[in-house]
Amino acid sequence: MEVNPIEKMADKLMSSENIEKLQLPEANNKAGLSQVDLGAKMVTHDLKVSYGKKAALLGVSLGIRENEVTSLIGPSGCGKSTYIRCLNRMNDTIDGCRVEGSVLLDGNDIYDVNRDVVQLRTKVGMVFQKPNPFPKSIYENVAYGPRIHGMAKHKDELDGIVMGSLERAGILDEVRDRLDSPGTSLSGGQQQRLCIARAIAVRPDVILMDEPCSALDPIATGRIEELITELKAQYTIVIVTHSMQQARRLSDKTAYFHLGSIVEYGPTEEIFENPLDDRTADYVLGRIG
Amino acid sequence: MTEPTLQMASVSSGLAKRHKAEKRFRFMALASVLLGLIFLAVLFINVLTSGADAIRQSKVRLDINLQTNDFGGSKNPDIQQLKNANYQGIIKRTVYKNFPDVKSRRDKRALYRLVSSGAAYELRGFVLDNPSKIGTSISIWLTASDDVDMIMKGKVSRTASSDLRRLSDQQMGWLEKLETEGNLETKFNWTLFSSGDSREPELAGVAAAMVGSLYSIIVCLIISFPLGVMAALYLESFAPKNRFTSFIEVNINNLAAVPSIVFGLLGLAVFLNFFELPRSAPLVGGMVLSLMTMPTIIIAGRVAIQGVPPSIKEAALAVGASPVQAVFHHVLPLAMPGVLTGTIIGTARALGETAPLLMIGMVAFVVDVPKSILDPATALPVQVYLWSDMPEKGFAERTSAAILVLLAFVGLMNLTAVLLRKKFEIRW
Numbered sequence: 001m002e003v004n005p006i007e008k009m010a011d012k013l014m015s016s017e018n019i020e021k022l023q024l025p026e027a028n029n030k031a032g033l034s035q036v037d038l039g040a041k042m043v044t045h046d047l048k049v050s051y052g053k054k055a056a057l058l059g060v061s062l063g064i065r066e067n068e069v070t071s072l073i074g075p076s077g078c079g080k081s082t083y084i085r086c087l088n089r090m091n092d093t094i095d096g097c098r099v100e101g102s103v104l105l106d107g108n109d110i111y112d113v114n115r116d117v118v119q120l121r122t123k124v125g126m127v128f129q130k131p132n133p134f135p136k137s138i139y140e141n142v143a144y145g146p147r148i149h150g151m152a153k154h155k156d157e158l159d160g161i162v163m164g165s166l167e168r169a170g171i172l173d174e175v176r177d178r179l180d181s182p183g184t185s186l187s188g189g190q191q192q193r194l195c196i197a198r199a200i201a202v203r204p205d206v207i208l209m210d211e212p213c214s215a216l217d218p219i220a221t222g223r224i225e226e227l228i229t230e231l232k233a234q235y236t237i238v239i240v241t242h243s244m245q246q247a248r249r250l251s252d253k254t255a256y257f258h259l260g261s262i263v264e265y266g267p268t269e270e271i272f273e274n275p276l277d278d279r280t281a282d283y284v285l286g287r288i289g
Numbered sequence: 290m291t292e293p294t295l296q297m298a299s300v301s302s303g304l305a306k307r308h309k310a311e312k313r314f315r316f317m318a319l320a321s322v323l324l325g326l327i328f329l330a331v332l333f334i335n336v337l338t339s340g341a342d343a344i345r346q347s348k349v350r351l352d353i354n355l356q357t358n359d360f361g362g363s364k365n366p367d368i369q370q371l372k373n374a375n376y377q378g379i380i381k382r383t384v385y386k387n388f389p390d391v392k393s394r395r396d397k398r399a400l401y402r403l404v405s406s407g408a409a410y411e412l413r414g415f416v417l418d419n420p421s422k423i424g425t426s427i428s429i430w431l432t433a434s435d436d437v438d439m440i441m442k443g444k445v446s447r448t449a450s451s452d453l454r455r456l457s458d459q460q461m462g463w464l465e466k467l468e469t470e471g472n473l474e475t476k477f478n479w480t481l482f483s484s485g486d487s488r489e490p491e492l493a494g495v496a497a498a499m500v501g502s503l504y505s506i507i508v509c510l511i512i513s514f515p516l517g518v519m520a521a522l523y524l525e526s527f528a529p530k531n532r533f534t535s536f537i538e539v540n541i542n543n544l545a546a547v548p549s550i551v552f553g554l555l556g557l558a559v560f561l562n563f564f565e566l567p568r569s570a571p572l573v574g575g576m577v578l579s580l581m582t583m584p585t586i587i588i589a590g591r592v593a594i595q596g597v598p599p600s601i602k603e604a605a606l607a608v609g610a611s612p613v614q615a616v617f618h619h620v621l622p623l624a625m626p627g628v629l630t631g632t633i634i635g636t637a638r639a640l641g642e643t644a645p646l647l648m649i650g651m652v653a654f655v656v657d658v659p660k661s662i663l664d665p666a667t668a669l670p671v672q673v674y675l676w677s678d679m680p681e682k683g684f685a686e687r688t689s690a691a692i693l694v695l696l697a698f699v700g701l702m703n704l705t706a707v708l709l710r711k712k713f714e715i716r717w
Contacts, residue, residue: 093603121608125608
């Protein structure tokens with residue numbers, strides 16, 4: 001019987017609970033990557049993804065810590081979005097997509113055959129690149145998740161969840177008196193905050209954001225960034241971004257992706273100030289695009 | 290310096306050509322739209338003018354004395370006596386009394402022929418509804434024969450020579466006498482909408498065909514709509530993309546192009562001969578039509594589902610909806626307007642379909658209005674076809690009237706579809 005040595009070791013370490021970091025035997029010998037934070041909220045081990053014959057991720061190991069913002073940066077086509085979509089199994093919906101390796105959430109493999117995807121996605125919410133509110137009322141947009149999961153016993157409780165979520169997403173004051181108007185009638189920035197409210201309404205632990213500001217103007221972007229900083233206290237946030245400044249402003253940790261693998265990972269400061277890899281340096285300093 | 294000016298010159302000389310081409314195209318496009326509209330208008334005017342007369346029918350007023358002797362002598366006859374009384378005799382007696390100078394047997398028969406052979410049934414129906422009138426004198430409007438009707442509506446000229454008319458000069462005299470006395474008039478033709486087929490134009494109606502069509506379409510919709518929508522949803526949202534599903538896809542597209550009579554043959558072989566379902570029944574008609582409608586619904590449904598932005602489905606999945614919930618809560622409602630359009634196109638086609646119904650025996654001569662989906666029935670297009678084949682002049686206008694009823698049916702269905710689509714439509 002072949003057991004992945006990393007996993008085996010991980011299990012051991014998790015149970016002992018006294019060691020936080022693990023030396024990976026065959027990890028990329030690049031800076032920051034030899035160590036994967038096993039006490040982290042989400043951990044991926046040697047994650048490989050391919051679409052048909054085309055490989056998109058070539059073995060990514062990363063630990064995402066609780067109550068931190070982790071930015072994934074890198075040129076287009078480097079696998080950031082593929083990676084983030086593995087964290088709540090959104091890639092399942094794509095035909096011909098194969099995922100190898102493991103993704104742990106609180107120490108449990110989310111790709112386990114017994115794992116219920118629905119339950120996983122209530123734990124790991126997602127906000128997309130383009131604001132995609134349902135063509136229903138603002139209230140219904142937020143209430144949909146709690147309702148299908150039976151989170152509220154009666155109307156008052158549901159109202160509470162909806163209002164609370166809108167409040168935390170910082171949009172309640174703007175929509176309080178028009179909860180019945182369609183979500184699509186809001187401006188782009190408001191729509192995106194509505195989508196964040198929808199995501200937090202099902203009380204996730206982790207929120208994945210795939211370029212949440214790329215369709216927004218700087219002012220709306222600023223509001224979303226403020227919001228992300230506020231939400232950090234309660235949630236673990238992973239954000240894919242093309243904006244170097246945004247990654248720098250927002251995140252505690254940054255991972256630089258290149259051609260399907262992580263080149264460098266570490267505290268944001270270090271990645272931007274003292275990148276160890278030349279490719280990272282070129283990218284964050286704007287020498288390549 | 291010369292180069293840019295040269296280039297400008299070549300652009301502007303081309304510009305004139307482009308503008309011309311644009312104008313030419315617009316003109317031709319407009320012309321083709323107009324031509325289509327003209328054809329439609331000609332068709333409508335033709336059907337309307339020839340069908341409009343069918344909604345009126347000539348009636349003769351008779352003052353009939355319902356003698357108790359006619360009903361076995363009693364003032365309160367039992368139901369059998371009411372049913373079996375000689376109504377034809379009563380009418381004959383009344384007509385002869387109105388024209389006392391008509392003596393010979395031949396003339397009497399010619400006189401009676403002004404009244405429809407169905408008049409006796411009308412009188413019977415009246416008496417059965419009002420048995421208290423026995424022993425009194427009543428004034429009742431009874432249907433005139435189709436020959437009288439044609440004269441009254443001017444379809445046959447009164448002044449034409451007698452060998453071009455079906456009524457003799459003598460009959461024309463009686464007709465004019467009735468008319469001047471106010472006892473012959475055209476009235477609204479309820480028979481057209483309340484009775485089934487008949488050999489006599491004045492007694493023929495589209496009710497049996499209308500009800501038959503309605504039942505068939507309901508059966509057709511009940512079968513093909515859910516099946517079609519389910520198939521479209523499955524193929525679009527759940528089916529793996531492999532050779533087997535693409536094989537199914539190709540076959541569905543082929544199915545939509547199969548001549549309708551083939552479906553009729555299939556219905557005959559499978560539903561009638563193998564499952565031994567009743568012949569001429571709207572149930573089988575609907576089943577055969579649903580075979581035809583389903584591919585249309587599937588194809589239109591798939592296009593509509595493809596048109597729903599995938600981001601909506603992703604959004605639903607991301608808050609933890611299962612794939613089925615995502616599809617039924619979000620994708621299907623958004624695809625509904627398109628699905629309904631496909632359904633209407635399919636059913637409208639099915640409503641006008643004759644060929645498959647020929648095969649399963651819905652071309653029957655059906656006199657009784659069907660009471661259930663298992664009763665023998667016919668359909669509106671079949672009725673149009675049958676009447677268009679009849680020699681009597683009266684059937685010509687009734688054929689047009691049946692076409693109008695069919696068009697009204699289709700129009701009503703389109704209206705329902707538009708309203709439903711409005712209801713489901715969401716502004717983005």
